[in-house]
Amino acid sequence: MSQLNVSFEFFPPKTPKMQTKLWNSVEKLAPLQPDFVSVTYGAGGSTRERTHETVARIVKETNLPVAAHLTCVAATKNEVDDVLRDYWDAGVKHIVALRGDPPGGPGDPYIPHQGGYANAAELTQAALKIAPFEVSVGCYPEKHPDSPSEAADLDMLKRKIDAGATRAITQFFYDNTVYLRYIERVRKAGINIPIAPGIMPVTSFVGMRKMADTCGTTIPGRLVKLFQNLDDDPATRQLIAATVAAEQCLDLAEHGVTNFHFYTLNRDDLAFALCHMLGVRPKTQSSGQAA
Numbered sequence: 001m002s003q004l005n006v007s008f009e010f011f012p013p014k015t016p017k018m019q020t021k022l023w024n025s026v027e028k029l030a031p032l033q034p035d036f037v038s039v040t041y042g043a044g045g046s047t048r049e050r051t052h053e054t055v056a057r058i059v060k061e062t063n064l065p066v067a068a069h070l071t072c073v074a075a076t077k078n079e080v081d082d083v084l085r086d087y088w089d090a091g092v093k094h095i096v097a098l099r100g101d102p103p104g105g106p107g108d109p110y111i112p113h114q115g116g117y118a119n120a121a122e123l124t125q126a127a128l129k130i131a132p133f134e135v136s137v138g139c140y141p142e143k144h145p146d147s148p149s150e151a152a153d154l155d156m157l158k159r160k161i162d163a164g165a166t167r168a169i170t171q172f173f174y175d176n177t178v179y180l181r182y183i184e185r186v187r188k189a190g191i192n193i194p195i196a197p198g199i200m201p202v203t204s205f206v207g208m209r210k211m212a213d214t215c216g217t218t219i220p221g222r223l224v225k226l227f228q229n230l231d232d233d234p235a236t237r238q239l240i241a242a243t244v245a246a247e248q249c250l251d252l253a254e255h256g257v258t259n260f261h262f263y264t265l266n267r268d269d270l271a272f273a274l275c276h277m278l279g280v281r282p283k284t285q286s287s288g289q290a291a
Contacts, residue, residue, distance in 0.1 A: 004253065004278050006032060007067075007169075007196065007261045008271060011040040012050035018266070022054070025268035030064055031282035032275050035259070038096050038136075041069040052086060059091040067136060068092050070127075071100025072117040080117060081130060088131040096136045097123040097165065110146055121159035128164045137161075139168040139195060141182035145216045154189050167193050169261045172200035172211075174244075175220050176251050196259035197252055201245040201270040203238075206231060242270055246277050253278060 008029050013019040026037070039054045041047060051068060058066045068087050070080065087095065097120045102108040112118040117126060120137050127133045137160040140153055147153040157168065173179055179197050186195065202208050205227040212219050226244065230237040249260060260278070262271040275281075 003258065004280055005035045005259045006275055006278075006280055007035045007259075008037045009040065009261065009263050010037060010054070010266050012042070012047045012054045013266070014050070022266045025264060025266055025271075026058065026062065026064070028268035028272055029264070029275075030062055032272070032280055033283050034064065036065040036067045036094055038067040038069060038094075041071055041098075041100075048083065052083075052090070055087065055092055056090045065094060066092060067094035067096050067134075069096040069098060070123065071098045072112065072119065072123050073100035074103050074113055074116075076113065076115040077117055077126065078115075080123065081126065084127050084130045084133075088133070093131075094134040094136065095127050096138075096169070097127060097160070098138050099123075119156070119159075120165075121156065121163045124160055124163040124165050134167075135163075135165045136167045136169055137165040138171065139182075139186075140171045140216075141173050141178045142171070142216050142218060145214075150185070154186065154191070157186070157191060158189070161191060161193055165193070168195045170195060170198045171215055171217060172198045172263060173217055174223055174248070175218055176248060176255070178218065179252070180255055194259050196261040197257060198261050198263055199245060199249060199274070200263040200265075201274070202227065202241040203265055203267065203270070205237070238270075242273055245270060245274055249274050249278055 010022055010025065013022045029037070037058065039051050039058070041051050055066055055068045058064055070083060072080065084095070099110070099120045102110045117123045124135045124137065127135055137157070139157050140147070143150050143153050147156070170179065183195060200208065209219060211217070223244065226240055227237065230240070252260070262274065264271045
């Protein structure tokens with residue numbers, strides 16, 4: 001198996017208890033020396049301060065390369081530019097540039113903020129005018145819900161790359177053939193940047209199904225059957241979730257995938273176990289750990 005690279009996504013905590021849980025996860029995963037860890041940005045910029053605080057703490061107290069998510073939603077260009085400058089000044093050199101979800105929630109039409117950036121391509125371009133950030137962007141193996149076609153989706157990805165993005169992370173998926181066919185289409189379209197599959201272990205089938213419905217992710221019938229009648233049996237659900245995610249990751253690795261992005265949901269257990277199975281082990285006991 002080729003040398004594999006991993007990255008982890010966290011979300012900013014709302015409470016002291018969640019803060020402790022997040023930091024325990026950072027400390028557990030840090031010795032794996034990921035390419036980077038990212039911190040999400042809530043809908044409508046709702047977590048702006050908490051995202052910045054979390055990112056700044058990771059920069060200050062660890063050796064981890066950190067990426068801050070940023071969206072175009074509910075903010076003017078000047079407001080977004082200020083956030084970008086704040087990140088750069090805080091030592092953040094990597095941005096995950098996203099359009100963001102409609103402020104009204106799933107199902108509402110997306111309308112760019114008056115005076116704001118319209119999409120992730122414009123946001124990428126703006127970030128690179130402010131500072132030489134590394135910019136990652138999202139991509140969608142099953143087509144973005146708002147995109148009229150797969151061709152339009154690929155055109156938007158090209159626009160992001162032309163604006164300066166150097167890597168992409170996919171929306172989560174559970175059917176590997178969907179990802180592999182997407183990569184084939186992307187490469188035929190002349191897009192050659194690294195595209196890491198976004199892996200989301202099933203910590204809650206109900207929650208996962210809700211997210212999948214929102215973003216258009218297909219849930220294979222096999223998965224539905226596996227998690228059937230397990231809503232009140234977390235121990236069994238956890239074992240099956242680990243098995244399913246491991247099978248998915250190992251199959252992708254067999255197909256030549258070398259970059260994996262884990263949506264951790266601020267939990268380290270499954271992400272750490274999956275990395276172990278993929279052969280990604282702590283480099284040393286102290287290297288990269290949080291202080």
